[in-house]
Structures are given as structure tokens and as C-alpha cells.
Amino acid sequence: MHSLLSLLILATASLAASQASTSEVSCPTLPTTINYASNPKLPDPFLTLNGTRVTSKAQWPCRREEIKQLLQRYALGTMPPKPTTSATLSSNTLKITASDGGKSVSFSVSIKLPTSGSTPYPAIIAFGSASIPIPNTVAVITYQNFDIGADNGRGKGRFYDLYGSSHNAGAMITWAWGVSRIIDALELTPDAKIDPKRVGVTGCSRNGKGAMVAGAFEDRIAIAIPQEGGQGSAGCWRIADEIQKNGTKVETAHQIVNGDTWFSTDFPKYVDAVPTLPWDNHLMHALFADPPRGVLIVENTAIDYLGPTSNYHCASAGRTVFKAFGRQENMGLSQVSHSDHCGFLRESQADLTAFIERFLLGKDTKTDIWKTDGKFVVDETRWIDWAVPTLL
Numbered sequence: 322m323h324s325l326l327s328l329l330i331l332a333t334a335s336l337a338a339s340q341a342s343t344s345e346v347s348c349p350t351l352p353t354t355i356n357y358a359s360n361p362k363l364p365d366p367f368l369t370l371n372g373t374r375v376t377s378k379a380q381w382p383c384r385r386e387e388i389k390q391l392l393q394r395y396a397l398g399t400m401p402p403k404p405t406t407s408a409t410l411s412s413n414t415l416k417i418t419a420s421d422g423g424k425s426v427s428f429s430v431s432i433k434l435p436t437s438g439s440t441p442y443p444a445i446i447a448f449g450s451a452s453i454p455i456p457n458t459v460a461v462i463t464y465q466n467f468d469i470g471a472d473n474g475r476g477k478g479r480f481y482d483l484y485g486s487s488h489n490a491g492a493m494i495t496w497a498w499g500v501s502r503i504i505d506a507l508e509l510t511p512d513a514k515i516d517p518k519r520v521g522v523t524g525c526s527r528n529g530k531g532a533m534v535a536g537a538f539e540d541r542i543a544i545a546i547p548q549e550g551g552q553g554s555a556g557c558w559r560i561a562d563e564i565q566k567n568g569t570k571v572e573t574a575h576q577i578v579n580g581d582t583w584f585s586t587d588f589p590k591y592v593d594a595v596p597t598l599p600w601d602n603h604l605m606h607a608l609f610a611d612p613p614r615g616v617l618i619v620e621n622t623a624i625d626y627l628g629p630t631s632n633y634h635c636a637s638a639g640r641t642v643f644k645a646f647g648r649q650e651n652m653g654l655s656q657v658s659h660s661d662h663c664g665f666l667r668e669s670q671a672d673l674t675a676f677i678e679r680f681l682l683g684k685d686t687k688t689d690i691w692k693t694d695g696k697f698v699v700d701e702t703r704w705i706d707w708a709v710p711t712l713l
């Protein structure tokens with residue numbers, strides 16, 4: 322009995338909720354009322370709401386915090402402060418418990434260790450199951466994100482058990498919250514043999530959107546590989562609206578709030594006036610630029626509903642922030658045509674390998690990858706009308 326117990330409880334520890342993340346900065350809070358003049362172009366990533374233009378690296382942390390606040394307030398819902406996390410490893414199952422306000426919830430992930438390489442291993446957290454090929458040098462952590470925030474019906478899942486079913490969080494912010502708890506748990510559990518500093522995240526379709534959001538909001542994620550997330554991931558709401566107006570059916574902000582639980586309960590208030598939003602999704606891409614992390618967007622030009630034009634232009638706009646930091650190789654695009662949604666094409670393999678090598682395997686592989694077979698030409702006057710500064 323005793324030995325069984327010690328076998329089950331290979332590792333348990335807990336982390337105080339007060340232990341704040343190291344990247345926290347003290348910045349002005351977002352004003353209660355934001356008057357943003359209707360702007361059909363994508364908002365300038367370097368222009369702060371207070372009118373100050375970011376010209377130095379030192380100004381970026383507060384603009385970045387502003388972007389995170391905007392995304393939460395308008396679209397995603399509120400990320401709660403860090404709860405207390407504990408973890409228990411039993412064979413390949415990591416059970417994670419998060420506690421806050423006298424309540425606790427638990428969920429488990431399964432870990433498949435790689436067959437080569439040495440411990441601690443890098444890992445990729447797969448939303449649902451991975452639909453990209455993960456090499457045998459990288460562990461796979463399978464994360465049932467719908468258990469945290471249900472995909473069918475609002476306010477259901479572990480997140481809402483802890484914070485209340487009327488919390489304004491959309492499912493994607495709850496999934497991101499769960500990813501953060503997985504990394505807390507890996508930090509607490511060396512016996513899991515995973516290096517918490519080399520963890521990536523991936524998912525496809527709705528889970529591609531989720532992987533983008535989780536990577537954007539959790540700085541401990543070394544790389545996000547969102548696959549075919551389309552609008553709300555690679556794509557921008559403004560561009561999607563124009564595609565729709567031009568007569569091609571695409572996922573728009575207006576349409577996405579009908580039925581799907583992914584966005585906050587507040588987002589429906591804004592979806593009919595997209596040009597008045599003081600943000601668009603290129604600003605979410607910018608969250609990977611500094612502190613420097615990787616993001617490889619895997620998209621598909623063959624499926625109109627994914628909004629290939631929007632994905633290309635929006636991501637190109639997001640990449641201007643990486644350019645400003647002299648780090649454009651940290652953001653990649655591999656956009657190729659194939660009819661099967663969430664299939665992975667040979668044409669993207671070298672791009673994926675390069676990003677995994679650089680951001681998870683510590684190799685010096687070149688990742689200056691910006692590939693599309695969509696023949697898009699960026700119209701500087703239409704979407705991206707800002708000059709890209711060199712941040713000093």
C-alpha cells in the first residue's frame with residue numbers, strides 16, 4: 322500500500338499564488354472609455370492609445386501590456402490572476418490542481434516522451450491531438466482543452482468550476498489559462514523529464530486559434546505553431562469583413578459570435594463596428610516579438626472560409642513588429658494549398674523542422690521563412706500604413 326502510494330505520488334509540490342512572473346511590468350491601466358476613431362486600416366502597432374509612438378525597446382513592455390488588455394477587454398475575456406498550482410505525476414499522466422478563493426479544480430494531461438535526445442526533453446502541448454508531425458526528439462503533451470472551457474455551451478468546464486459560470490472568459494482564454502497551469506506543473510515536477518523552458522503549443526482550426534492565443538498570453542511558451550486557425554488566429558477582422566463584402570464566405574467577427582463559445586461574452590457588442598476596434602489580430606502576433614519567442618503560422622490557401630488573403634496580410638502586418646526588433650526570423654508563415662483542412666503538407670515540412678530546431682532543440686537553424694502560394698502582394702496603402710521603426 323505504502324509503495325503504491327509513493328509510486329502514484331512521484332512528485333507533488335505547490336507554488337504560491339503570490340509568486341509573480343518575472344516579466345511583469347508596471348504600466349498605466351487601460352482607460353475605462355476608449356474613443357478610437359473608425360479606422361478601416363489595421364491599427365498601427367507602434368502607436369499607443371495615449372498618442373505616444375513607440376520608438377525604443379524600453380517603451381514596448383507597456384504597449385504590449387496595453388495590447389493584452391485590449392484583447393481581453395474586447396474579444397477574449399479576462400485572464401484571472403495566477404492561482405496556486407500543484408501537480409502529481411503517475412506514470413505518463415500529470416494531474417494538475419489549481420486553487421483559488423478556497424476552491425480547487427483538477428485536470429490531467431498525458432505525456433509521451435521522445436525516443437531520442439536527452440532529459441529534460443523539449444515538449445509540444447497539443448490541443449486535442451497534434452495534426453502536425455512532431456519529431457521523435459520532442460515530447461508530446463496531450464491537452465484536452467475542451468475540459469477546461471467547453472466548446473459546446475458557455476460557462477462549462479474546469480475553469481468555470483473555479484471562477485464561476487458567469488465569468489466573461491471565452492473558451493480560448495480558459496484554454497490559455499490551462500496551458501499556463503501545465504507549465505506551472507512542469508516547473509514543479511522535474512520527474513516529468515520535461516524542460517519547462519522549451520515548451521511549444523499547437524492545434525488546428527478552432528484549436529489553431531486557441532494555440533495562437535495561448536502562445537500570445539503565456540510568455541513561457543517558446544513557440545506556437547497554430548495551424549489553419551484562420552480568422553482570430555492568423556487573420557484580421559477588418560480584412561475578413563472586406564472579403565465577405567467582396568462576396569466570398571469567410572469567418573467574420575460578426576459570424577463567429579453566433580453559437581461558438583471561443584470569444585468573451587462582451588465580444589458581440591463590438592462585432593458590427595470592426596473599424597472602431599482599437600486593435601486587430603496582427604497585434605496578437607506582435608506579442609511574440611519581445612520577449613523574443615517563435616511563432617510559425619501554418620495556413621492553407623485552398624479553403625476560402627479560412628480567409629487566405631486576410632491571413633497573409635494580417636500576419637505581414639504583425640511581422641512588422643518583429644522587424645522593428647530586428648527579429649523577423651522569429652515569425653514564420655507556411656501557407657500552402659491543399660483540400661484537406663488540418664492535413665499537413667510535405668511542402669511545409671522543412672519550415673516546421675526549422676522552427677522546431679531553432680526554438681525547441683536549441684539549434685542555430687535559419688527560420689527566415691515567409692512562404693505562400695497565394696500570389697498575394699501587400700498593399701501598403703490599404704492595410705499597413707505605418708513606417709516600421711528601428712527600435713533603439
Ligand SMILES: *[C@@H]1O[C@H](CO)[C@@H](O)[C@H](O)[C@H]1NC(C)=O
Pocket residue numbers: 349369371372373380383384387
Ligand atoms: C504612453 O504610453 C507609453 C507606452 O505605453 C508609455 O511609455 C508612456 O508612459 C505613456 N504616457 C502617458 C502620459 O501615460
Ligand SMILES: *[C@@H]1O[C@H](CO)[C@@H](O)[C@H](O)[C@H]1NC(C)=O
Pocket residue numbers: 560563564567630
Ligand atoms: C475586394 O475587392 C476589391 C475590388 O476588386 C479589391 O481591390 C480588394 O483587394 C478586395 N479585398 C480583399 C480583402 O480581397
